[in-house]
Amino acid sequence: MEKIKLRALKVSQPLGDFFVISVKASILKKISFSEPLTYLTEDGVLKGSQRPINEKRLNEIGKYIDTAEMTFPNSIILSVNNNEDGSIIENTENRWELINENNEYFLEFPPDIKSASIIDGQHRLKGFDYINDESRLDMELLCSIFFDLPNPYQAYLFATINGNQKKVDKSLALEQFGYFIENESNESWTPEKLAANIARKLNFDKASPLYSLIKLAPIYNNDDFIQLNKANWLISTSAMIEGILSLFTSNYKRDRIEMMNKKIFYGRDRKMLKNLKDSSPLRDEFLNYKDDYIENVISTFFKIVNEKIWLKVDNSSHLKKTIGIQVLFDLLKESLKKNKVLNPSIIDSISNVDFSDNYFQASGVGKTRIRNIIFILNKLKSIDQIENESDKVAILRLIK
Structure with a gap:
């Protein structure tokens, strides 16, 4: 399958780098999707699995698209390399890639795979389902592209962008991902909410070994993306959040759905998950609200990594790359x-x-090779379990 290649403009802002492209509406409709949002009433009651569609508004948008003077100058905001279930796409053939050709940037992506989650602009794109002039599908749309954006950050951006809307709408996106904007008790936090908060604290605390290193970036390293940040190594936000989640949940989406069966201010509690089987090592700490303990374990671990390894190696070390953080x-x-x-x-x-x-x-x-060596040295795996002889030779050379 041949990928589509489009010229891109890089934009650097505090949250991280993103890219601006122009893409035909027909293509965007094929590759994008909207995360189903749970509708929330003002008293916190869940009312279904989909955000209500405003048919009247969509008809109006469709009619506007058909007019001779239509324009959509604002960008549609996308997070790419996302599956519709909220996970990150791992297969490189199905992923978006950044390419640098003589300091000109291009994005390549597969044309027939749903890989782009719409953070903002879904009504504009949905309006093309209501047009009479099919030639409008050849019209180009401005898009802002974030790579591998974790669900809590998609929700955060949606709420921030739409901050002037009524409270229930802002809560809607945040609630879907366990990232409610109000100061609710941490007892009602979903695993994603806790993981996102720990990641943000580690990123913004000047005493943290991860201070200012956690950025929105592809979870699977892309050489051209790394070159953009070669002055300082970085860690993918998505990789960080997924790593934190792995310590206290084996299925965060299952946990979120289970907790959302009750009102956020009237009974929602982590204890709702106590009967679900989960062997994650810090599961009991999560269920018993020991958030400070969990954060301290993670922070202490990376302080040790920083002192023993990071401070002694340069940025070419794969333990300073996303795959190293994952391992x-x-x-x-x-x-x-x-x-x-x-x-x-x-x-x-x-x-x-x-x-x-x-x-x-x-x-x-590379991730498998790093994992094999680290696990063998910690007696979590035996060298005899390595089937490939050349891998055995390389491992023995590196651990001698």
Whole structure:
């Protein structure tokens, strides 16, 4: 399947880099989707699984699109590399990619895969279903593209962009992702809400080893994207949130749906999840509201990583890349399952490995290789479990 390639303009802002492209409405309709939003009344009652469609407004938009002087100068905001179930697309053939050709940026993406979640602008795009002039589908639309945007941040952007709308509408998106904007008790927080808050605190606390390093970026490293930030290494927000989530839930969407069966201010509580089977190591701490403990475990772990590894290596180390962060979370999770408390020696055991070696690469294969070495050194895996002989030779060379 040949990908579509479009010229892009890079925009750098505090939240992270995003890209602006112009794409035909017909193409955008094929590749995009709107996250189903749960309707919330003003007293916090859930009323269904879809945000109500305003047919009158869509008819008006369709008629406007048919006019001779129509224009949509504002951009449609998309998060790309998202599946419709909220997960991140892993298959590289199905992912959007950033390409740098002589300092000119291009985005490539598959033409027939739903890979772009609409954060803002769904009514404008839906209006094309109500047109009479089919030639309007060839019209180009301005789009702002974020890579691998986690669900809580999609909700946050939606609420911020639409901040002048009535309270129930702002709450709608945030509630869908467990990211309600009001100061509700942390007892009612979904796993995603807690993970997003921990990630933000680690990013904004100047004493944190992750201070100002967590940015909106592709969860799977893209060399051209890395070059944009070569002056300072960064960690994908999505990878960070998914790593945090893995410590206290094996299925955050299931947990969110279960908790949303009750009103946010009238009975919603993490205890609603106590009968669900989940072997995540910090599950009990999550269910018992020990958020500070969870945050401290994560912060302490990365302080040790920082002292033992990050401060001693340059940015070529794959432990300073998203795939390395993912494996470090895997290590933390499996270690906590085994010992229940944080054991600093799990970092000591890997501190002498050269993770910038050519054996590693910023891809799925590279992630597997990093994981194999880290797990073997921590006795979570045996060298005998490595089937490929060349991999065995490389691993033995690196851990000698």
